[in-house]
Amino acid sequence: MSGLKNAADRTAIARLAASLELPAFESGWVWLAGAGPGDAGLVTMLGLHAIASADVILYDALVNEALLSFARPGADIVYAGKRRGKASAKQGDISNQLVALARKGKRVLRLKGGDPFVFGRGGEEALTLARASIPFRIVPGVTAGIGGLAYAGIPVTHRDTNHAVTFITGHGVDGNVPALDWNAISRGSPTIVLYMALAHADEIAAKLMDAGRPANEPAAIVSDATSGKQNVRVTALSELGRAAKQSDAPAILVIGENVKLREGLDWLGAMSGKLLDADPLKRGLLSDAG
Numbered sequence: 001m002s003g004l005k006n007a008a009d010r011t012a013i014a015r016l017a018a019s020l021e022l023p024a025f026e027s028g029w030v031w032l033a034g035a036g037p038g039d040a041g042l043v044t045m046l047g048l049h050a051i052a053s054a055d056v057i058l059y060d061a062l063v064n065e066a067l068l069s070f071a072r073p074g075a076d077i078v079y080a081g082k083r084r085g086k087a088s089a090k091q092g093d094i095s096n097q098l099v100a101l102a103r104k105g106k107r108v109l110r111l112k113g114g115d116p117f118v119f120g121r122g123g124e125e126a127l128t129l130a131r132a133s134i135p136f137r138i139v140p141g142v143t144a145g146i147g148g149l150a151y152a153g154i155p156v157t158h159r160d161t162n163h164a165v166t167f168i169t170g171h172g173v174d175g176n177v178p179a180l181d182w183n184a185i186s187r188g189s190p191t192i193v194l195y196m197a198l199a200h201a202d203e204i205a206a207k208l209m210d211a212g213r214p215a216n217e218p219a220a221i222v223s224d225a226t227s228g229k230q231n232v233r234v235t236a237l238s239e240l241g242r243a244a245k246q247s248d249a250p251a252i253l254v255i256g257e258n259v260k261l262r263e264g265l266d267w268l269g270a271m272s273g274k275l276l277d278a279d280p281l282k283r284g285l286l287s288d289a290g
């Protein structure tokens with residue numbers, strides 16, 4: 001983007017921010033903001049205002065880089081993505097960097113994919129700021145497990161399929177499947193949404209089937225959700241591990257009857273000619289079928 005266009009865009013953003021009475025981004029503050037799951041249009045107004053105002057932006061791997069073109073011309077734009085397995089050492093570095101930059105009087109934006117408080121370690125970073133008495137603001141974002149499913153035509157809740165949903169990370173602190181009460185989850189949560197679970201999908205599916213979930217329960221994998229490369233694979237719980245091996249990261253996995261609604265609600269597919277079935281649950285829920 002040319003400097004001139006950037007300046008015009010930033011003026012427009014500043015004007016919008018003022019007319020919405022958004023808070024000013026003050027020196028010495030850190031804002032932890034979500035950039036949404038991929039589609040640049042899913043950033044919030046507050047997130048965009050933060051991008052256009054910050055002196056320093058530390059952004060993660062899953063942030064849509066097109067958003068960074070709205071940064072101030074002199075802003076420092078730092079890639080702070082983590083590589084698998086090296087997360088812990090770097091995590092402390094990032095938090096300390098946020099503190100040091102704020103102490104220098106910078107307006108520091110920590111920009112994360114999705115929502116900063118959903119499996120994004122935003123809480124850890126904010127606690128470091130709290131310990132250092134650095135003032136901070138949290139700017140929520142559209143999380144992949146909700147917005148990403150919406151772009152696949154899968155409502156995360158739907159009255160006829162699920163009154164509850166559970167969000168789970170497939171990747172615990174030690175890199176293994178977290179030690180959860182899988183029997184309770186299986187019985188209590190009609191829909192299960194999994195982040196960071198491609199590598200352990202077969203193990204998780206096996207745990208759920210051992211706990212009584214039917215092998216033919218619908219499941220889906222949404223890769224690169226909301227981006228131009230979005231790919232959706234609909235499968236059955238028993239096939240989830242195999243489908244995961246053929247899917248690209250990042251991906252959201254979802255297990256539950258609500259997956260069937262995609263046949264009626266795949267609005268993106270409809271744009272390229274797919275016929276929608278306005279009654280996608282008519283074959284009855286699997287639980288009805290026994």
Ligand code: SAH
Pocket residue numbers: 037038062112113114115116117118119120142143144145148194195196197222223224225226227249250251252
């Ligand atoms: N804070 C983020 C999640 C960070 S954890 C959020 O709220 O969305 C990273 C995981 O998020 C990935 O492994 C993947 O499971 C999921 N994810 C993030 N962006 C995604 C995307 N565009 N498509 C599919 N999954 C995504």
